[in-house]
Amino acid sequence: MSSPDPAAPADPADAPDPANPANPADPANPVGPSAPRAAVGRGEKVRTAVLAAALAELADVGYAALTVDGVAQRAGVHKTTVYRRWKDRDTLIVDALTGQIATDIPIPDTGSVDEDLRLLARGLAAWLTGPSGGAVLAVLLSDAVRVPAMAEVRSRIFDDRLRRAEPVVRRAVERGELPPGTDPAEVVKNLAAPLYFRVLITAEPVDADTADRAATAVLTAARHGGLGGLG
Amino acid sequence: MSSPDPAAPADPADAPDPANPANPADPANPVGPSAPRAAVGRGEKVRTAVLAAALAELADVGYAALTVDGVAQRAGVHKTTVYRRWKDRDTLIVDALTGQIATDIPIPDTGSVDEDLRLLARGLAAWLTGPSGGAVLAVLLSDAVRVPAMAEVRSRIFDDRLRRAEPVVRRAVERGELPPGTDPAEVVKNLAAPLYFRVLITAEPVDADTADRAATAVLTAARHGGLGGLG
DNA sequence: GGCTATCGCAACCCCCAGTTGCGATACGGT
DNA sequence: ACCGTATCGCAACTGGGGGTTGCGATAGCC
Numbered sequence: 001m002s003s004p005d006p007a008a009p010a011d012p013a014d015a016p017d018p019a020n021p022a023n024p025a026d027p028a029n030p031v032g033p034s035a036p037r038a039a040v041g042r043g044e045k046v047r048t049a050v051l052a053a054a055l056a057e058l059a060d061v062g063y064a065a066l067t068v069d070g071v072a073q074r075a076g077v078h079k080t081t082v083y084r085r086w087k088d089r090d091t092l093i094v095d096a097l098t099g100q101i102a103t104d105i106p107i108p109d110t111g112s113v114d115e116d117l118r119l120l121a122r123g124l125a126a127w128l129t130g131p132s133g134g135a136v137l138a139v140l141l142s143d144a145v146r147v148p149a150m151a152e153v154r155s156r157i158f159d160d161r162l163r164r165a166e167p168v169v170r171r172a173v174e175r176g177e178l179p180p181g182t183d184p185a186e187v188v189k190n191l192a193a194p195l196y197f198r199v200l201i202t203a204e205p206v207d208a209d210t211a212d213r214a215a216t217a218v219l220t221a222a223r224h225g226g227l228g229g230l231g
Numbered sequence: 232m233s234s235p236d237p238a239a240p241a242d243p244a245d246a247p248d249p250a251n252p253a254n255p256a257d258p259a260n261p262v263g264p265s266a267p268r269a270a271v272g273r274g275e276k277v278r279t280a281v282l283a284a285a286l287a288e289l290a291d292v293g294y295a296a297l298t299v300d301g302v303a304q305r306a307g308v309h310k311t312t313v314y315r316r317w318k319d320r321d322t323l324i325v326d327a328l329t330g331q332i333a334t335d336i337p338i339p340d341t342g343s344v345d346e347d348l349r350l351l352a353r354g355l356a357a358w359l360t361g362p363s364g365g366a367v368l369a370v371l372l373s374d375a376v377r378v379p380a381m382a383e384v385r386s387r388i389f390d391d392r393l394r395r396a397e398p399v400v401r402r403a404v405e406r407g408e409l410p411p412g413t414d415p416a417e418v419v420k421n422l423a424a425p426l427y428f429r430v431l432i433t434a435e436p437v438d439a440d441t442a443d444r445a446a447t448a449v450l451t452a453a454r455h456g457g458l459g460g461l462g
Numbered sequence: 463g464g465c466t467a468t469c470g471c472a473a474c475c476c477c478c479a480g481t482t483g484c485g486a487t488a489c490g491g492t
Numbered sequence: 493a494c495c496g497t498a499t500c501g502c503a504a505c506t507g508g509g510g511g512t513t514g515c516g517a518t519a520g521c522c
Contacts, residue, residue, distance in 0.1 A: 061377075062374040062377055063295075063374050064294075064295045064373070064374035065374060065377070138374075141372045141373075141431060142295070142372070142373045142374050143293040143294050143295035143296065143369075143373050143374070146292075146293055146296070151434075154432075154434075158432050158433060159433070162433075186444070186448075189425060189428060189429070189433070190421075190424075190425055190445075190448055192428065192432075193421075193424035193425040193427070193428035194420060194421055194424040196424070196427070196428055196431070196432060197420060197423065197424035197427055197428065198420070200372060200427070200431065201385075201389050201423075201427060202389060202390070202393075202420070203382075203385075213417070214421075216457055217417075217421055217449075217452045217457045217458050218448075218452070218457075219457065220451070220452040220455045220456065220457025220458075221448045221449070221451040221452035221455075221457060223455070224451045224452075224454070224455050225451065226447055226448045226449075226450065226451025226452060227448050227451075
């Protein structure tokens with residue numbers, strides 16, 4: 001959502017140079033009625049097609065085996081065109097992934113920790129096993145983590161997600177459902193960890209039942225002060 | 232047996248199992264069926280050096296960026312020599328990894344679940360943050376998982392490890408420290424999961440304290456029937 | 463209908479996987 | 493000490509993918 005302009009201009013023909021008379025249509029400019037600059041229509045379609053093709057290739061062959069030529073052909077576009085819009089392979093992948101981080105996992109607030117944690121776990125399980133989670137995990141847990149931009153995307157996704165889930169626990173503590181001193185971050189991490197573990201390590205199927213068991217386990221621990229409660 | 236041999240000798244002169252580097256004559260071997268096989272001494276040194284170099288490169292640059300030439304130079308050997316002993320890059324990496332699966336995490340039996348789980352978690356944490364764990368994780372959680380042989384190594388490492396840890400829980404149940412019906416596999420997975428989660432997802436440091444907290448959480452859940460105990 | 467940005471295309475460079483033939487070397491037996 | 497042979501070093505090669513460049517073709521918009 002937060003990519004108003006092409007993610008990786010870096011190209012003379014595409015760069016939004018403010019001093020360039022051929023580029024009065026600045027993205028930040030509110031709908032220039034008399035904008036001489038145009039011809040963005042074609043580019044936008046190409047951009048969308050390439051990004052979608054990149055995600056598909058990612059899910060199909062993974063990060064390492066993804067070839068720019070493959071993405072280009074899948075998008076019905078020439079390799080050169082891809083390189084005109086994106087600096088390199090990694091930039092393209094980061095851009096494709098960035099469009100996917102909007103996939104939110106619903107944060108429940110039913111008034112019951114039990115229900116809340118269960119719903120949270122089920123939402124995460126659904127995402128993990130879905131196409132979006134698959135693509136993100138395929139990249140973020142590959143050698144791509146060595147690319148700084150990839151690591152940043154990882155933080156943007158996981159840290160943000162953890163932070164948004166913490167209130168669920170905080171509210172439960174305030175309601176007296178969990179002992180005071182319970183660490184919200186710890187609870188959320190211990191809820192998510194078994195699901196990731198099954199997907200990444202043991203390669204077991206992750207379904208609603210798995211989610212429920214994870215919720216039960218972390219809830220039991222939290223209720224009895226095993227997650228920061230008490231001392 | 233899609234992958235016939237983990238070591239993948241693929242080389243006629245590759246020794247089956249060198250019992251001892253200082254035991255070239257092998258006096259216990261009565262002649263053998265007209266097998267004047269010799270000159271294994273040099274090859275064994277090369278093999279060891281290359282395997283060690285591969286692990287080092289793995290830890291340094293990761294799976295995708297690992298080049299055969301890089302490994303060869305690091306081992307003080309020519310690229311051709313590597314290809315004469317290993318079919319391809321993946322075979323080499325699998326072989327290097329296979330030598331590492333012997334790295335055992337001690338399975339404690341102190342008579343106390345509390346202590347046992349704590350020691351188990353600490354052992355895992357130490358392995359995860361050590362060189363061996365780093366190399367294994369770098370590969371097993373990369374695009375390498377798409378290589379069947381890699382997936383097999385993953386199973387060999389993790390499944391076997393989980394299975395060996397289960398008795399710790401089973402004994403605790405028999406001693407009455409944990410409620411009957413407690414699922415050993417579930418306990419072990421929920422013990423390991425938070426540690427992997429922190430290493431792989433949140434990139435937090437994993438130390439003894441982290442291990443202790445994981446042990447406390449899973450122990451609390453298990454004691455109160457949150458991990459299969461009770462109905 | 464014309465102007466211009468964008469795209470397709472082909473050719474190119476560089477790096478790395480993997481191969482081959484030949485010459486150099488070190489090991490092990492006699 | 494010597495010699496045979498297995499192994500290694502070396503250089504040159506193919507093939508594919510990342511990334512670049514110059515030019516011609518085309519599609520969008522005025």
